[in-house]
Amino acid sequence: xxxxxxxxxxxxxxxxxxxxxxxxxxxxxxxxxxxxxxxxxxxxxxxxxxxxxxxxxxxxxxxxxxxxxxxxxxxxxxxxxxxxxxxxxxxxxxxxxxxxxxxxxxxxxxxxxxxxxxxxxxxxxxxxxxxxxxxxxxxxxxxxxxxxxxxxxxxxxxxxxxxxxxxxxxxxxxxxxxxxxxxxxxxxxxxxxxxxxxxxxxxxxxxxxxxxxxxxxxxxxxxxxxxxxxxxxxxxxxxxxxxxxxxxxxxxxxxxxxxxxxxxxxxxxxxxxxxxxxxxxxxxxxxxxxxxxxxxxxxxxxxxxxxxxxxxxxxxxxxxxxxxxxxxxxxxxxxxxxxxxxxxxxxxxxxxxxxxxxxxxxxxxxxxxxxxxxxxxxxxxxxxxxxxxxxxxxxxxxxxxxxxxxxxxxxxxxxxxxxxxxxxxxxxxxxxxxxxxxxxxxxxxxxxxxxxxxxxxxxxxxxxxxxxxxxxxxxxxxxxxxxxxxxxxxxxxxxxxxxxxx
Numbered sequence: 001x002x003x004x005x006x007x008x009x010x011x012x013x014x015x016x017x018x019x020x021x022x023x024x025x026x027x028x029x030x031x032x033x034x035x036x037x038x039x040x041x042x043x044x045x046x047x048x049x050x051x052x053x054x055x056x057x058x059x060x061x062x063x064x065x066x067x068x069x070x071x072x073x074x075x076x077x078x079x080x081x082x083x084x085x086x087x088x089x090x091x092x093x094x095x096x097x098x099x100x101x102x103x104x105x106x107x108x109x110x111x112x113x114x115x116x117x118x119x120x121x122x123x124x125x126x127x128x129x130x131x132x133x134x135x136x137x138x139x140x141x142x143x144x145x146x147x148x149x150x151x152x153x154x155x156x157x158x159x160x161x162x163x164x165x166x167x168x169x170x171x172x173x174x175x176x177x178x179x180x181x182x183x184x185x186x187x188x189x190x191x192x193x194x195x196x197x198x199x200x201x202x203x204x205x206x207x208x209x210x211x212x213x214x215x216x217x218x219x220x221x222x223x224x225x226x227x228x229x230x231x232x233x234x235x236x237x238x239x240x241x242x243x244x245x246x247x248x249x250x251x252x253x254x255x256x257x258x259x260x261x262x263x264x265x266x267x268x269x270x271x272x273x274x275x276x277x278x279x280x281x282x283x284x285x286x287x288x289x290x291x292x293x294x295x296x297x298x299x300x301x302x303x304x305x306x307x308x309x310x311x312x313x314x315x316x317x318x319x320x321x322x323x324x325x326x327x328x329x330x331x332x333x334x335x336x337x338x339x340x341x342x343x344x345x346x347x348x349x350x351x352x353x354x355x356x357x358x359x360x361x362x363x364x365x366x367x368x369x370x371x372x373x374x375x376x377x378x379x380x381x382x383x384x385x386x387x388x389x390x391x392x393x394x395x396x397x398x399x400x401x402x403x404x405x406x407x408x409x410x411x412x413x414x415x416x417x418x419x420x421x422x423x424x425x426x427x428x429x430x431x432x433x434x435x436x437x438x439x440x441x442x443x444x445x446x447x448x449x450x451x452x453x454x455x456x457x458x459x460x461x462x463x464x465x466x467x468x469x470x471x472x473x474x475x476x477x478x479x480x481x482x483x484x485x486x487x488x489x490x491x492x493x494x495x496x497x498x499x500x501x502x
Contacts, residue, residue: 040115040116040117040118041115041116041118041470041471042113042114042115042116042477043113043114043115043116043133043143043145043473044110044111044112044113044114045111045112045113045114045145046111047073047111048073048249048250048451048454049145049146049449049450049451049454049455049456049457050131050145050146050147050449050450050451050455051071051073051247051249051250051450051451051454052070052071052093052182052247052248052249052450052451053179053180053450053501054111054112054114054131054145054450054476054501055071055073055109055111055112055249055479055480056073056074056111056112057073057074057108057109057110057111058071058072058073058074058108058109058111058249058480059071059072059074059090059107059108059109060072060107060109060480060482061090061092061099063092063094063095063097063099063189064097064099064100065092065095065097065191066092066094066095066097066189066190066191067189068092068093068094068095068183068186068189070090070092070093070094070248070249071109071248071249071480072090072248072249072250072251073249073250073451073454074108090248090251091236091248091251092248093182093183093246093247093248093249094183094184094185094186094189094191094248095189095191095236096235096236096246097191097236098236107482107483108482109480109481109482109494110480110481110482110490111480112476112478112479112480112497113476113477113478113479113481114145114473114474114475114476114477114501115473115474115475115477116133116470116471116472116473116474117471117472117474118470118471119471120471120472121469121471121472126148126151126445126469126472127148128148128149128150128151128165128170129147129148129149129172129173129176130147130148130472131145131146131147131148131472131473131501131502132145132146132147132148132445132447132469132470132471132472132473133145133470133471133472133473134146134445134447134464134468134469134470135468135470136468137461137462137463137464137465137468138461140468143470144447145473146447146448146449146455146457146458147176147447147448147449147450148445148446148447149163149170149432149446149447149448149458150165150432150438150440150445150446150447150458150463151440151445152440152441152442152443152444152445152466153440153441153442154166154439154440154446155167155437155438155439155440156432156437156438156440156446157432157433157434157436157437157438158417158418158419158432158433158434158459159434160382161245161265161267161269161414161415161416161417161418162269162347162348162417163417164437169347169348170347171347171348171349171370172346172347173370174369174370175502176502177346177414178502179501179502180414180415180450181271181412181413181414182247182412182413182414182415183410183411183412184233184243184270184411184412184413185199185231185233185409185410185411186408186409186410186411187214187215187408187409187410188408190214190215196238197234197238199231199232199233199234200229200230200231200232200409201229201230201232202219202227202228202229202230203227203228203230204221204222204225204226204227204228205219205220205221205222205227215406215407215408215409216405216406216407217229217405217406218279218403218404218405218406219399219403219404219405219406220399220403221282221399221400221401221402221403226283226285226398226399226400227398227399228396228397228398229396229397229398229406229409230394230395230396231395231396231409231411242266242267242392242393243266243267243268243270243393243411243413244264244265244266244267245264245265245266245267245413245416245418245452245453247451247453247454249451250451250453250454265416265418266392267413267414267416268290268291268345268382268392268393269290269345269346269347269413269414269416270288270290270344270345270346270393270395270411270412270413270414271342271343271344271345271346271351271410271411271412271413271414272286272288272342272343272344272395272397272409272410272411273340273341273342273408273409273410273411273412274286274340274341274397274406274408274409274410275338275339275340275341275406275407275408276338276339276341276404276405276406276407277336277337277338277339277404277405277407278301278333278334278335278336278339278402278403278404279335279336279402279403279404279405280335280401280402280403281301281302281303281304281335281401281402282300282301282304282399282400282401282402282403282404283298283299283300283301283304283399283400283401283402284298284299284300284333284341284397284398284399284400284404285297285298285299285396285397285398285399285400286299286341286342286343286352286396286397286398287343287394287395287396287397287398288343288344288345288350288393288394288395288396289314289393289394289395290345290378290392290393291378291379291380291382291392292313292314292315292378292379292380293311293312293313293314293345293376293378293379294311294312294313294314294394295309295310295311295312295343295345295350295374296308296309296310296312297309297310297343297352298310299332299333299341299354300331300332300333301331301333301334301335301402302330302331302333302334302335303331304331305330306327306328306329306330306331307327307328307329307330307331307332307352307359307360308325308326308327308328309325309326309328309350309352309360309374310322310323310325310326311323311350311374311376313379321379326360326362326374327360328352328359328360329359329360332354332359333354335402338407339354339355340353340354340355340356341353341354342354342356344412346414347414348375348376348377348378349373349374349375349376350373350374350376351373352373352374358372358373360372360374362374395411397409415450415452416452417448417452418452418453419433419434420433420459420460422459422460423460423461426460426461426462428462429459429460429461429462430459430460431446431458431459431460431461431462431463432446432458432459433459438458438462438463440463441463443465443466443467444463444464444465444466445463445464445466445469446458446462446463446464447464473501474500474501475498475499475500475501476497476498476499476500476501477498478493479493479494479496479497479498479499480493480494480497481493481494482494
């Protein structure tokens with residue numbers, strides 16, 4: 001039975017539907033405006049001061065020798081009518097080879113577009129190594145993006161590429177460190193034309209299947225002694241060189257202005273990673289040395305003992321002060337199964353991982369996180385170390401007994417914060433460089449760019465007032481737009497470049 005009190009609904013007129021549509025658009029516009037004003041705002045990266053993690057306007061290349069993909073920055077605006085000058089010379093980040101003449105005039109791609117959490121720091125305190133957006137202290141109408149280094153009340157100083165806070169080295173959290181590693185060598189991009197000057201030298205090998213620079217390599221050590229694969233960095237002509245703070249992203253401007261405008265500082269904070277498979281019981285050793293401090297991680301297969309991390313001091317006569325090994329769990333590697341291994345020496349700490357997980361609980365809290373790294377003090381102050389820079393580091397992979405199939409080898413280097421001469425027009429400049437520590441005031445922050453040789457940052461113009469903070473950068477939502485994938489539009493993003501910002 002129908003309810004007599006119920007009234008039949010009047011069908012909506014076209015006028016009512018139109019008004020509801022207009023109302024929806026108005027509400028959506030207001031919500032979007034509020035969201036942009038108070039929650040999230042989009043920005044475009046204008047320069048390469050945060051490269052290679054965040055790109056400004058740039059060119060993109062593929063190395064003709066090793067196939068490595070790299071970008072080269074263009075901080076000066078360019079367009080299709082004014083292509084970049086071809087007297088500059090970009091070079092590969094990994095093997096230092098310039099592109100072929102036909103590839104020199106590359107397409108131009110836009111800077112990354114990012115999202116920033118506005119007012120994030122009204123609710124959560126800024127953390128060291130956050131990527132922040134702020135109003136440039138000398139011109140608040142301009143937004144800058146840098147990495148936060150110094151917090152209120154701290155004294156900041158750069159020494160040998162590292163940041164020191166109140167006299168102690170600042171160690172980066174895992175996410176920031178992973179973002180800041182830069183490729184030195186990756187076997188996925190072999191330099192097939194330089195087989196007569198290989199970067200990996202082999203010693204103590206009974207039998208090896210290393211007919212080319214391309215992996216996998218099968219290594220069988222001599223009886224009773226380990227086989228060693230030793231890394232030596234080389235330039236494009238095969239000459240031995242140290243690992244420098246070279247940025248492929250800066251190569252365009254570097255070579256346009258003269259050789260070695262950056263890449264002048266030797267880097268000793270390195271990261272060795274390998275994917276391998278033990279074919280028979282044995283022990284894998286990862287070895288890193290920086291100056292006098294040498295670290296060996298011994299990783300046995302089942303039944304061959306415990307994982308050991310050994311710190312040794314190296315002098316002219318060899319090992320002069322071996323310390324008591326730190327022991328971890330029984331067995332780290334299963335025979336017949338591929339395994340990912342990593343040993344890193346960075347910020348005066350040693351990171352040891354198997355399949356992405358730390359093995360030794362140094363902190364004793366059972367968490368196996370970044371608190372569980374081996375901290376150390378250099379045996380010899382770095383400023384006192386002399387000799388040929390090519391001998392300042394060692395990177396080795398060892399196989400003791402058994403046999404191993406090495407599927408991949410990678411070496412990364414840490415960011416190296418450079419010294420600078422500062423800006424003569426700004427009193428007190430340069431700030432926080434070696435010998436000139438800077439004390440951050442209670443209402444200030446101190447920031448620097450990841451592309452240290454090319455970044456205009458706190459070293460030149462000083463601190464950031466607290467009220468200038470805009471927010472925390474957290475996501476690249478439109479990476480490196482340009483004409484891609486056969487689409488003749490300059491707005492097409494690099495689909496592999498969507499990523500969180502750390």
